[in-house]
Amino acid sequence: MEQLPEPLPDNPLPLLNEWLEHAKTADNLPNPDAMALATNSESGTVSARIVLCKQLIIEPGYLVFYTNYESPKGIDMDSGSRVAGVFHWDTLNRQVRIEGVAIRSPDDESDAYFATRDKESQIGAWTSTQSQPLTSRQELRDKHVATARKLAELQEESSKLEIPRPPFWGGYRIWIDSVELWCRGEARLHDRGSWTRQLEASDKGFKVGGWSCTRLQP
Ligand SMILES: Cc1cc2nc3c(=O)[nH]c(=O)nc-3n(C[C@H](O)[C@H](O)[C@H](O)COP(=O)(O)O)c2cc1C
Numbered sequence: 001m002e003q004l005p006e007p008l009p010d011n012p013l014p015l016l017n018e019w020l021e022h023a024k025t026a027d028n029l030p031n032p033d034a035m036a037l038a039t040n041s042e043s044g045t046v047s048a049r050i051v052l053c054k055q056l057i058i059e060p061g062y063l064v065f066y067t068n069y070e071s072p073k074g075i076d077m078d079s080g081s082r083v084a085g086v087f088h089w090d091t092l093n094r095q096v097r098i099e100g101v102a103i104r105s106p107d108d109e110s111d112a113y114f115a116t117r118d119k120e121s122q123i124g125a126w127t128s129t130q131s132q133p134l135t136s137r138q139e140l141r142d143k144h145v146a147t148a149r150k151l152a153e154l155q156e157e158s159s160k161l162e163i164p165r166p167p168f169w170g171g172y173r174i175w176i177d178s179v180e181l182w183c184r185g186e187a188r189l190h191d192r193g194s195w196t197r198q199l200e201a202s203d204k205g206f207k208v209g210g211w212s213c214t215r216l217q218p
Helices: 013-025 072-078 107-116 117-129 137-158
Strands: 034-040 046-050 056-059 062-066 082-089 094-103 169-182 191-196 200-201 203-209 212-216
Touching: 013 056, 013 082, 013 094, 013 169, 034 062, 034 072, 034 212, 046 072, 062 072, 107 169, 117 137, 117 212, 137 212, 169 203
Parallel strands: none
Antiparallel strands: 034 046, 034 082, 056 062, 062 169, 082 094, 094 169, 169 191, 191 212, 200 203
16 A cells, blocks of 8 residues: 655645646546535635646646636635645545635636637637526527627637637636645555645735645544
8 A cells, every 4th residue: 555755745746746647647537637626605605516627836836727707616716715625536545635725827827728728618618607597408509509600700800710718717726725645544544644834925826835744643
């Protein structure tokens, strides 16, 4: 059975990055970058859902994922909710928990990512008012056809080939201030390393403090 390094590394993010990269290449895992993300609303309700983690920037230390800014999670994060995320790779006997603060990615970064998406995903982003009610599936199909037509007309008028990013869609950076790496151990003696650090708001996002770490009982 695998163990965490002894002693634990000062910074958990290079190891988290190794785990993520390993999950992407090992065992043909479906959606190895899938992370359960929990937020809470200003009124105090808690919700969780899966998102795909598109990047981990080790230095200074944030994760990036993309979504609709006007979705319930977007509204939660924009109103200052702390967030918690969990990756679980069952066949690799590993779990990762992170916590932190999410702020929108710079527009140019979201534009660049949106431009790499296939056309159907781009039209889909324009079509969906994410998490709003629908009267029927047909309503969504009709909306999709109308959106695709409108975008094609706009492209023709502007003679630009690319579909622009919707202003209500883009990235979030989750600035991480807590990490737990878990590996399954024999006789349920799982190995857990826990790291925390301080984040201080700055004009570039956050100034990050040094990590402190400890092992935890299973
Ligand atoms: C495997 C998987 C990956 C997903 N990836 C994303 C994603 O990257 N971004 C996103 O907005 N929703 C993603 N979703 C959909 C969300 O789980 C969720 O249904 C949606 O974002 C609405 O969430 P909200 O109403 O809590 O804001 C994914 C769902 C699954 C099952």
